[in-house]
Amino acid sequence: MSSPSAPAARAPRRATRDLHEPIIGGVASGLARHLAVPVLWVRVAFVLTAVIGGMGIFFYAGLWLFLPAGDHFETAAPGLESATRGGRRPGRIRRLTDAGPVVALAALGLGLLFATEAVFGRGALIWPVAIAIAGIALLWRQADEAQRERWLDTTGRINVSRVILGDGGWASYARLAAGAGLIVVALLVFSLRSGSLSVALDVTFAALAGVAGLGLVMGPWIFRLASELTEERAERVRTQERADMAAHLHDSVLQTLALIQKNSDDAATVARLARSQERDLRAWLYSEESTDEATVASALRGVAAEVEDAHGVAVDVVTVGDRDLTEALRPAVAATREAVTNAAKHAGVSRVDVYAEITGEAVDVFVRDRGKGFDPDATPEDRYGVRHSIIDRMDRHGGTATIRSAVGEGTEVHLHLPRPADQEADEE
Amino acid sequence: MSTETGTIGVVIVDDHAMFRRGVRAELEAAGAGVVRVLAEAADVDEAVAAIGEHRPDVVLLDVHLPGGGGAEVMRRATSPDTRYLALSVSDAAEDVIGTIRGGARGYVTKTITGPELVSAIRRVADGDAVFSPRLAGFVLDAFAGSIEVAAVDEDLDRLTEREREVMRLIARGYAYKEVAKELFISIKTVETHMSSVLRKLQLSSRHELTRWASDRRLL
Numbered sequence: 289m290s291s292p293s294a295p296a297a298r299a300p301r302r303a304t305r306d307l308h309e310p311i312i313g314g315v316a317s318g319l320a321r322h323l324a325v326p327v328l329w330v331r332v333a334f335v336l337t338a339v340i341g342g343m344g345i346f347f348y349a350g351l352w353l354f355l356p357a358g359d360h361f362e363t364a365a366p367g368l369e370s371a372t373r374g375g376r377r378p379g380r381i382r383r384l385t386d387a388g389p390v391v392a393l394a395a396l397g398l399g400l401l402f403a404t405e406a407v408f409g410r411g412a413l414i415w416p417v418a419i420a421i422a423g424i425a426l427l428w429r430q431a432d433e434a435q436r437e438r439w440l441d442t443t444g445r446i447n448v449s450r451v452i453l454g455d456g457g458w459a460s461y462a463r464l465a466a467g468a469g470l471i472v473v474a475l476l477v478f479s480l481r482s483g484s485l486s487v488a489l490d491v492t493f494a495a496l497a498g499v500a501g502l503g504l505v506m507g508p509w510i511f512r513l514a515s516e517l518t519e520e521r522a523e524r525v526r527t528q529e530r531a532d533m534a535a536h537l538h539d540s541v542l543q544t545l546a547l548i549q550k551n552s553d554d555a556a557t558v559a560r561l562a563r564s565q566e567r568d569l570r571a572w573l574y575s576e577e578s579t580d581e582a583t584v585a586s587a588l589r590g591v592a593a594e595v596e597d598a599h600g601v602a603v604d605v606v607t608v609g610d611r612d613l614t615e616a617l618r619p620a621v622a623a624t625r626e627a628v629t630n631a632a633k634h635a636g637v638s639r640v641d642v643y644a645e646i647t648g649e650a651v652d653v654f655v656r657d658r659g660k661g662f663d664p665d666a667t668p669e670d671r672y673g674v675r676h677s678i679i680d681r682m683d684r685h686g687g688t689a690t691i692r693s694a695v696g697e698g699t700e701v702h703l704h705l706p707r708p709a710d711q712e713a714d715e716e
Numbered sequence: 717m718s719t720e721t722g723t724i725g726v727v728i729v730d731d732h733a734m735f736r737r738g739v740r741a742e743l744e745a746a747g748a749g750v751v752r753v754l755a756e757a758a759d760v761d762e763a764v765a766a767i768g769e770h771r772p773d774v775v776l777l778d779v780h781l782p783g784g785g786g787a788e789v790m791r792r793a794t795s796p797d798t799r800y801l802a803l804s805v806s807d808a809a810e811d812v813i814g815t816i817r818g819g820a821r822g823y824v825t826k827t828i829t830g831p832e833l834v835s836a837i838r839r840v841a842d843g844d845a846v847f848s849p850r851l852a853g854f855v856l857d858a859f860a861g862s863i864e865v866a867a868v869d870e871d872l873d874r875l876t877e878r879e880r881e882v883m884r885l886i887a888r889g890y891a892y893k894e895v896a897k898e899l900f901i902s903i904k905t906v907e908t909h910m911s912s913v914l915r916k917l918q919l920s921s922r923h924e925l926t927r928w929a930s931d932r933r934l935l
Binding site: 367368371376377566570573602604606607608609641643645654656700 | 731779780781782783784785805806807808810811827849850852853856857884887888889890
């Protein structure tokens with residue numbers, strides 16, 4: 289909902305491989321997203337060009353090699369990441385719907401393969417080559433899986449066996465063995481076929497193929513190792529920042545606990561301390577929702593946090609949509625602060641709800657409590673800050689403030705601030 | 717079946733023993749005669765086994781759970797009449813919406829008070845939906861702007877004006893009764909609207925919802 293994915297200075301769009309639900313290497317879906325075409329078209333194109341002359345295979349392999357992995361190091365809030373690592377959240381979801389087209393494409397490709405074979409009678413060459421390609425693909429895919437691991441062992445060094453085998457486990461060993469085995473089989477078939485030629489030719493060819501195979505197998509690892517070191521470094525910086533933050537938070541938790549022990553006979557203070565600490569931790573662990581003045585939603589959350597700390601009530605903020613906080617919108621935030629403070633001070637309840645709808649045309653804020661309520665018509669002019677700081681303020685800036693309240697039924701303040709006309713030219 | 721005594725049978729699933737104890741104590745205090753705790757479970761496997769054995773009416777389900785999270789429990793459990801109420805400390809949009817799409821009929825945060833929790837359990841047991849203000853906010857956000865294109869959209873993929881009003885009031889912190897009073901409709905009608913929003917949230921393949929969700933990496 290609220291957290292705006294504030295796009296920093298527009299970076300050039302780069303194609304990436306889609307690692308969320310890859311079928312082989314995520315190249316097709318990554319490319320489809322980059323080109324904004326249906327992924328099926330891309331897959332059909334790859335299969336067609338693969339069958340006609342094999343270009344598609346090399347093209348795919350090249351892209352697999354050179355496209356960076358998509359959002360590989362994208363990070364979630366630490367609490368969510370930890371829950372994911374601990375298996376306490378659902379993992380990546382495989383799209384079953386993709387299986388259909390893939391099976392169809394595979395059948396089509398196989399059919400075309402047989403057709404070519406039947407027409408040109410080149411069956412002799414196609415099978416060894418196909419087996420070799422399958423082997424290399426398996427190995428590349430394995431390299432890819434391994435790459436998803438952090439590649440670092442506990443000492444922070446790059447661990448070669450982890451690079452090759454990922455987490456280990458029989459599956460990765462089996463894949464590795466299958467890939468290597470397929471290449472060997474392909475070489476064997478090849479040398480048997482060409483047994484009619486001189487032995488020297490055989491040996492040379494086998495050696496060349498071996499070197500080429502090694503290059504193909506090692507290529508992706510070496511290339512990626514180099515290309516992702518920078519990302520790794522950036523990730524390390526982020527981790528360090530996060531560690532600092534964690535230290536700060538733990539410190540503040542300790543302080544809070546000390547304060548709670550000291551005030552353990554004062555229920556209101558304990559509740560306030562607990563609430564404020566809870567808010568800190570929750571924001572950091574799960575939502576990374578800021579409380580600064582960058583956007584309307586975060587400014588409102590900041591207001592709520594201040595009032596919570598000052599008056600010991602819980603203020604729940606729900607926002608829909610968000611925009612940058614401009615000068616023109618500040619009155620709405622200031623009036624919200626007044627309204628929430630009033631509710632905290634006078635309503636006599638422990639909870640205030642704030643709901644904000646922030647659209648392109650207007651900002652609407654509702655501040656609601658279920659407290660004592662009052663009769664707006666009967667309130668003396670001088671006594672309530674409402675008239676001055678809320679209604680007049682909103683009026684001055686072209687908005688409106690509506691107060692609904694009745695004795696015993698709580699109070700709801702509705703603030704409405706349309707976007708000023710001169711603002712519209714500035715944005716978008 | 718657990719309803720033989722007229723009470724609502726509940727299984728508490730959470731990996732923190734202290735929290736389970738707290739909820740149990742609260743339910744026994746605030747829900748005496750209404751809610752009966754049948755069992756507790758600390759991870760997905762235990763939960764699936766406990767649900768299979770006790771066939772509870774309602775499962776209080778933590779979103780983050782060893783073994784694949786709360787959604788995994790709903791996927792594997794074999795008790796068709798059991799309903800799920802998600803209870804979480806995480807307010808992350810992807811977790812909330814993901815759990816609802818996994819089959820939960822409601823979502824409340826762990827700071828909910830005992831009586832509120834009992835009434836939420838009763839609603840879920842009756843087949844109604846339970847929306848916290850925050851969940852209502854997510855729904856409005858996810859279905860934002862759909863009214864303008866209402867003419868062409870599938871029914872599942874947009875909220876009606878009435879459903880939107882209900883969601884907005886829930887997000888503003890109104891209780892069901894207050895929503896009904898505000899809109900001059902019956903509580904039953906409010907409940908119908910909520911259930912229909914829940915259904916849309918679970919079934920919609922709405923482009924906007926998909927994109928909104930995948931921005932948060934959940935589909």
